[in-house]
Amino acid sequence: MEERLRLLYTLQMLDANLFRLEESKGDLPGIVRQMREDVAQLEASIQQKRDLITANVAARNKADEDLIEFTEKLERYKSQQYQVRNNKEYDAITKEIEFAVESIASLQGQFQSFEGQMSTAKLDIDALTLKLDEKKEELAEKEVDLAKVSEATEEEETKLRGAREKVAAQIAREDIAQYDRIRNARGIVSVAVIWKNRCCSGCKNQIPPQHLIEIRKNDALYMCQHCGRMIVSDQLATTVDVDA
Template identity: 30%
Template sequence: MATIKELSVEDKLRALYALQLVDSKIDEIRNVRGELPLEVEDLEDEVAGLSTRLEKLKSDLETIDEQIKVKKNAIDEHKAAIKKYLEQQKNVRNNREFNSLTKEVEFQELEIQLAEKHIKEMKASIEHKKEVVAQTKEKLDGKQTHLKHKKAELSDIMAETEKEENFLTAKSEEFRGQIEERLIAAYDRIRNSVRNGLAVVSIERGASAGSFFTIPPQTQMEIASRKKIITDEHSGRILVDGLLADEEKEKMDKLFASI
């Protein structure tokens, strides 16, 4: 890893504030997208889930169809057996044989009734599943259309901002490379802990930007001297003086305008 050139405190403050301006610009670009990437991801998950469900329902219908065929074949076999037993009854030698064959016929008839009951139930299940298939397909079609529109919307936004974001991300990495890891770690920790992502702020009217807490004059003088890194005791943010902030903003505005 390349050794970071030792910067003066002022240079560190400038690099940190410039990094903040670049990262805030990246935040703005990403805020334009808002929840759109997450919406697209959620819709993709929904479409995948509905597609899987639809395939499962179609598979279930095929399975039930096969089961009905098996039951119908079994009914044909039971009917053939009944026909055979009735023929055999014509040639029996005693009542015992006749009664035995009668019981076989009754058993086959019960099997037919049971198979017909199962077929009726399975046909009802098919009708229900067909309704669910139609509803699922309709829902899937709607989600796919919505996903298509959202993807197009996201693609348009990405096309508009991709070049700018890539440039700014590279610039952010460039500034990070100028700052020691300890400061970068502090910067990231503060940035991740505040809602607006501001880890480095300037002094405005005697208070840190966005804060109502006044900074003592002595501390303001220390900040303006740029001799050490000073943080706001209330928010933990790194503080820079207004003049330095204005100078860095001017530089960054020119940079942003050149993209």
């Protein structure tokens, strides 16, 4: 039993060290992740503007074609206006001319509007591209920093992971399951230790004196009544040294 408790506590110590190692990387992993998202966001915005330009080019070209068509029609109507034989024909051709003139004005307006939207989009793309380049540069720097930090901790991390694997292999499946369950619920500490001679190191609550005696026998797996963590004796904890 004592060995079972010692293994669980060893696993806890190794996990705590791995956690500290991860923490030593500071905010860098989070910062890099955020910056990658920002870069992707900017790229998407630029693409959106490009799509807008493509759509506007098509719409502008269509307006341009229609404009040419109506201009030709207008020329034709104007020359026909001189050849009318009666008022009715004159009125009809006048109506056509008015319609063509209105259409041309409207198409010219559309043409301008498409052109305007395109030049705005182009300016936006320029500004976004500038921002994107800056962000990419910053990201590259942070990635280098992160790589350096990771490299510095890699050796220790590999060592700890190797040790963890060995220890975990010696622990019963149900103990591991329970360990993981507590860890998921309580964070990094699954296996607490008697703290200040009478408390649970996990939640700092007092352990009943009778339980303290039992725990110190190292012959059963005890759970803290307050936080549900496993508790091992302070004496047993001193026999565990994961740095060795």
